[in-house]
Amino acid sequence: MSRVACAILDTTDPLAPARERFLLPEGLIYLDGNSLGPLPRAAAARVERCLREEWGNGLIRSWNDAGWIDLPTRVGDAIGRLIGAAPGQVAVADSTSINTFKALAAALALRPDRRVILSERTGFPTDLYVAQGLEALLGGGVTLRLVEREEAAAAVDGAVAVVLLTHVDYRSGHMLDLAAVTRAAHDAGALMLWDLAHSAGAVPVDLDGAGADLAVGCGYKYLNGGPGAPSFLYVAERLIGAFRQPLTGWLGHAAPFAFEQAYRPAPDIRRVLCGTPPVLSMAALEAGVEELLAVDMTRLRRKSLSLTGLFRRLVAERCAGLGLLTYGPSDPEACGSQVSLRHPEAYAVMQALIARGVVGDVRAPDILRFGFAPLYVRHVDVWDAVEALRDVLATGAWDRPEFRRRAAVT
Numbered sequence: 001m002s003r004v005a006c007a008i009l010d011t012t013d014p015l016a017p018a019r020e021r022f023l024l025p026e027g028l029i030y031l032d033g034n035s036l037g038p039l040p041r042a043a044a045a046r047v048e049r050c051l052r053e054e055w056g057n058g059l060i061r062s063w064n065d066a067g068w069i070d071l072p073t074r075v076g077d078a079i080g081r082l083i084g085a086a087p088g089q090v091a092v093a094d095s096t097s098i099n100t101f102k103a104l105a106a107a108l109a110l111r112p113d114r115r116v117i118l119s120e121r122t123g124f125p126t127d128l129y130v131a132q133g134l135e136a137l138l139g140g141g142v143t144l145r146l147v148e149r150e151e152a153a154a155a156v157d158g159a160v161a162v163v164l165l166t167h168v169d170y171r172s173g174h175m176l177d178l179a180a181v182t183r184a185a186h187d188a189g190a191l192m193l194w195d196l197a198h199s200a201g202a203v204p205v206d207l208d209g210a211g212a213d214l215a216v217g218c219g220y221k222y223l224n225g226g227p228g229a230p231s232f233l234y235v236a237e238r239l240i241g242a243f244r245q246p247l248t249g250w251l252g253h254a255a256p257f258a259f260e261q262a263y264r265p266a267p268d269i270r271r272v273l274c275g276t277p278p279v280l281s282m283a284a285l286e287a288g289v290e291e292l293l294a295v296d297m298t299r300l301r302r303k304s305l306s307l308t309g310l311f312r313r314l315v316a317e318r319c320a321g322l323g324l325l326t327y328g329p330s331d332p333e334a335c336g337s338q339v340s341l342r343h344p345e346a347y348a349v350m351q352a353l354i355a356r357g358v359v360g361d362v363r364a365p366d367i368l369r370f371g372f373a374p375l376y377v378r379h380v381d382v383w384d385a386v387e388a389l390r391d392v393l394a395t396g397a398w399d400r401p402e403f404r405r406r407a408a409v410t
């Protein structure tokens with residue numbers, strides 16, 4: 001393998017033109033789209049229009065005239081097309097943490113004779129924290145039971161109301177078999193809640209096909225919706241009528257502008273909503289999602305596997321003996337669109353890489369995480385990133401006090 005061979009792969013890449021649709025800083029290799037996707041050019045234009053025309057000129061009229069009020073379901077349906085959800089089952093609102101709270105609470109209400117939330121011990125902390133908060137709120141009636149991720153499917157028993165799992169693990173990239181685990185939960189009479197934070201826009205997902213019940217996910221990662229973009233919540237059609245979530249704000253009401261005294265949930269997916277949507281963020285997210293809808297998910301996955309496979313191969317070849325360990329499944333097919341490595345000085349190594357224009361991130365205690373978003377990452381970027389990594393390790397360039405200084409966000 002050579003850099004020239006990588007460049008040839010890029011010239012035959014059917015997704016190559018998509019890169020031009022993003023505003024990426026010159027010379028930067030961005031391998032952190034799994035934490036914060038880059039800015040689509042169309043999003044900049046869309047937000048500008050939303051600001052100046054819709055807000056500036058339209059003012060309050062834009063709730064109707066610009067369709068602001070329908071953004072949660074319109075963008076929800078668009079995201080639905082990326083995750084195998086037919087229209088009417090996805091709404092965009094709030095954060096993933098809050099949507100997880102709503103979905104867990106609703107799932108417990110749907111299985112009143114069962115009082116256990118089953119989840120993974122090494123799951124993303126916010127998911128666990130939210131489950132702990134619900135456990136405390138519901139006062140001893142509900143317990144959070146944690147098992148190893150790989151053992152979750154077998155651990156569902158008659159006490160489990162809902163199983164909460166991340167489809168693609170945020171640290172290792174390990175991907176569960178969504179259909180098989182859903183089936184196992186159902187066989188034991190439990191509901192399945194998927195966290196698709198590292199799946200939506202990164203790997204093909206077929207929620208309807210898998211018979212999934214509930215799912216949540218992030219707007220600002222692979223969906224490129226911008227910092228703090230709202231999250232999405234999926235409720236399978238057959239459950240919507242009985243889905244009752246506790247954050248019963250007015251926009252989830254059947255008739256918000258009737259200003260009734262008593263809460264009545266909307267008959268459709270809008271019952272997952274609570275308050276007023278963040279219109280500017282929604283506009284950016286809609287533009288980000290459209291970039292993904294313009295490409296074929298199977299093609300996207302094929303390129304993702306090509307990039308992650310190349311990265312793994314080059315790291316094995318060119319960084320051998322430099323103190324790196326692999327982390328997560330060795331089979332790329334069992335992984336999302338990221339590759340993780342371990343190094344005892346992961347934090348300083350990553351800061352040294354960032355100083356050279358290769359941006360990934362670290363996860364405690366010693367994981368270097370590299371995300372490969374196929375819309376804008378090229379094979380030559382993979383080559384250059386591995387060369388930078390090799391050089392930082394071989395020369396000890398990471399071993400400087402400024403690279404050890406921890407920032408608030410890692």
Ligand SMILES: *Cc1c(COP(=O)(O)O)cnc(C)c1O
Nearest residue numbers: 095096097124126166170195197
């Ligand atoms: C990023 C991420 C979240 C983020 O939740 P927010 O409420 O948007 O901060 C939740 N779950 C998983 C698995 C994540 O990776």
